[in-house]
Amino acid sequence: MLSSLSLLIGGRFSRAKQRNKMVSFISLSSTLGIAVGVAVIIIGLSAMNGFERELNNRVLSVISHGEFEGVRGPLTDWQSVISQLEKHPKIDAAAPFVKLTALAEKGTQLKALEVRGIDPSAESRVSSLSAFIDSQVWSMFQAGNQQVILGQGVADLLNVDKGDYLTLMIPTNGPTTKVQAPKRVRVKVAGLLTLNGQIDHNLALIPLADAQSYAKLGQGVTGVAVKVTDVLQATQIVREAGNTLNDYVYLRSWQQKFGFLYRDIQLVRTIMYLVMVLVIGVASFNIVSTLMMAVKDRAGEIAILRTMGASDGLVKRIFVWQGVFSGVLGSITGSVIGVIVALNLTPMISALEQLIGHPFLSGDIYFVDFLPSQVAWVDVVLVSSTAIGLSLMATWYPASRASRLNPAAVLSAK
Known part of the structure; x- marks a missing residue:
């Protein structure tokens, strides 16, 4: 009361x-x-x-949660590396990639890029890149057609659109220490990657086989990317999985590049x-x-x-x-x-x-x-x-x- x-x-x-x-x-x-x-x-x-x-x-749905790159050069037996990695209980999937640094040229415009060679079917298992690219473009993204998928920011800077052509200048590696002219490759813009962020401004995608050809890797790849079950424990999971491999590899996780975010x-x-x-x-x-x-x-x-x-x-x-x-x-x-x-x-x-x-x-x-x-x-x-x-x-x-x-x-x- x-x-x-x-x-x-x-x-x-x-x-x-x-x-x-x-x-x-x-x-x-x-x-x-x-x-x-x-x-x-x-x-x-x-x-x-x-x-x-x-x-x-x-970001975390597009970039690799972890990467394993060969110490002594490209990974030639990457299929066995993938099978070993996927045995780890906290790794959902693995996919090969080839990483290049190139200079994109269109008219008088130049732009330094990270060119990533991927296999669309395998990449879909480890990232959601396809969600930010036109589905028809993704399904037709195959080797042998001189194709490239550009980030929207790169396309805006170079003033190119789907269907336009540009030139990729890729550094040439050889036994000599002399400076060599870069390899020039004319490619067609098959589509655009639209993430509305930083990744759009420095990334280009090409088919895996084309990237192997441009970099003269044969059947080898730069490394293997993985998707883990717990992104906050990615560094520890990558370290545990790396210890099970027979090859010497560099270990990287998303936390090294984007962990500060x-x-x-x-x-x-x-x-x-x-x-x-x-x-x-x-x-x-x-x-x-x-x-x-x-x-x-x-x-x-x-x-x-x-x-x-x-x-x-x-x-x-x-x-x-x-x-x-x-x-x-x-x-x-x-x-x-x-x-x-x-x-x-x-x-x-x-x-x-x-x-x-x-x-x-x-x-x-x-x-x-x-x-x-x-x-x-x-x-x-x-x-x-x-x-x-x-x-x-x-x-x-x-x-x-x-x-x-x-x-x-x-x-x-x-």
């Missing part, structure tokens, strides 16, 4: 018009502060979730949680000022309640509820605003980029050229609960002061 009475009176105190305009202003400021803090943190965490999603879907995302997420506590905490402690002034403003009502038999606990709970109402209102408002903005963050930022004519994320620098966003309801609940919890903590001291008011002194002063 007392709990329901304190809730009723606390709600009326919150809704009632304050006699002191300053109290109303500070109360509104604290509620708005909590709402803005909650909204900003939800938007920031959603952006981090979006970057992590794109890292998984656009995952670490940066987790670091920023941790910082966001810290900022959440600080920002919402500062806003919540405005409730202390609000309630201290409210206690003074409502001293007469408190004295009357005390003379009617209200206990210290009842008076304390009344002002606790009043502070919680401000925290709940700010938390709910901020959560709604934050979720709405986070769900529409990508188109909003794209529209802003078009308005000012300048991209915030450049595809040749970052692994995506847009600002992704993904709302995680766990984050929304966590941020809202933190705001309400800090608001509750901020009410303790003012509520205690209210419960210690002397009704005789207050009423005699009236």
